Amino acid sequence: MAEGQLVLGIIGHPVGHSLSPLMHNEALRNLGIKGFYVPFEVKPGEIEAALSGLMALGVKGVNVTIPHKQAVLEHLDQLDPVSAATKAVNTIDFDGGRVVGYNTDGAGFVASLREDAGEEVGGKRVLLIGAGGAARGLAVKLAMEGVSEILVINRTPEKGEALVKHLEAGLSYTHAEFVPLKNDELKELLPGVDLIINATSVGMGGGDELPISPEGIDDRHLVCDIVYTPLKTPFLEECRRRGARTLDGLGMLIHQGDLAFQIWTGKRFPAGRIRRLLMEKLKTA
Ligand SMILES: NC(=O)c1ccc[n+]([C@@H]2O[C@H](COP(=O)([O-])OP(=O)(O)OC[C@H]3O[C@@H](n4cnc5c(N)ncnc54)[C@H](OP(=O)(O)O)[C@@H]3O)[C@@H](O)[C@H]2O)c1
Structure with a gap:
């Protein structure tokens, strides 16, 4: 990947229906952050290999969706208090070689x-x-x-x-x-x-x-x-x-994404823009 590019993504199976790429790519574009957010199809049983690969490639973080929210736990170095208490993770941050789990739902x-x-x-x-x-x-x-x-x-x-x-x-x-x-x-x-x-x-x-x-x-x-x-x-x-x-449920979707985005970038979603984009998308879905 080109230096200076922030790469984010989501792992799940299936992952094609997720609205997260739409939200996060719009946020990156709107805030002028060079980078992109990619849906990664990861089959059960391939989580460990996927996380090592993502870290080796310099990906900054991923969201985690069905069916991996619990299965990723054993592959993480650290959990925030909410994901530890929930025993499920929806956000992973590759933080200088440590794999840290969060749950922003x-x-x-x-x-x-x-x-x-x-x-x-x-x-x-x-x-x-x-x-x-x-x-x-x-x-x-x-x-x-x-x-x-x-x-x-x-x-x-x-x-x-x-x-x-x-x-x-x-x-x-x-x-x-x-x-x-x-x-x-x-x-x-x-x-x-x-x-x-x-x-x-x-x-x-x-x-x-x-x-x-x-x-x-x-x-x-x-x-x-x-x-x-x-x-x-x-x-x-x-x-x-x-x-x-x-x-x-739209607000929860946007805010859980916003909280993950803050973990990775330290910046907040342009929430109004993202809400309009999702409303438009959901109207035509
Ligand atoms: N807005 C957001 O950001 C957000 C975030 C996460 C999830 N969601 C949505 O939340 C919903 C649940 O997701 P999840 O991950 O919790 O799914 P899940 O783990 O599969 O749980 C499904 C829940 O729905 C119940 N259920 C399913 N069909 C039912 C029926 N016909 N009658 C009564 N109860 C039924 C299940 O009851 P049993 O235990 O009896 O099976 C269980 O309590 C999904 O629609 C998902 O899209 C929204």
Whole structure:
């Protein structure tokens, strides 16, 4: 690679659908930083070789996506506190020969809540729907930020229970509870909740399925969906009709990218430009 060029990228399998190259290349161009951001298709089992190769080639950093977020852990020299507690990494920095892992997903959500919805998470009572990788990243960050309660709902109860145990064991966070998904009970819980987050993939790519019954959701609630294809998920639309404030998943996507970009370059994304670019792209997707 030419000297003075910053090379960044993303490793995943598949990786072709990722919007990260679009965001980061626009940021590099807009800020006048010479370099580029490349999608690297890396098969499971080839992570170690890929990381050594990327470091040898002088790549500065990569994002990590499905299915490698957990598998990369054993190949890193150091983890930041959030990725260590989450046990998943979405950003790697090749820092002078050391391979350092970060997880900016949860912080991206918290930043979106603050900057896009004007809300702080501290003290909030949260209903978290989902217990997959994204839900775990959110739960860990929310617990670290001092939310007063996390109620977890998930289709597969064992995974929901495992998430609660993960928070207890890893962070000594004792205010999380798994709630078996029964809609009549759910309705009774809702008056005691401030923030409702859909962190399942329900609503992604069309269809009118909702992650939970919206009955009981009203203007007391801020409802967030981390799905961003489509931006207006049926769940957000239904909650909005019921008077709730809503926040879509685009802000989290942009902020997690911005935080990774800051780790690599020390500079912030031109956020407004990137938001417009992604909105345009998602409209035509
Ligand atoms: N905005 C952002 O920046 C951002 C960042 C990361 C992820 N995301 C989005 O978040 C979503 C989840 O990602 P992930 O990595 O956590 O995926 P994942 O690890 O595969 O977890 C999927 C979650 O969705 C639940 N689920 C899937 N289909 C369901 C259905 N039909 N009914 C009820 N629950 C269902 C799963 O429940 P079970 O445990 O029962 O299988 C699990 O809790 C994806 O849409 C992804 O695009 C957005």
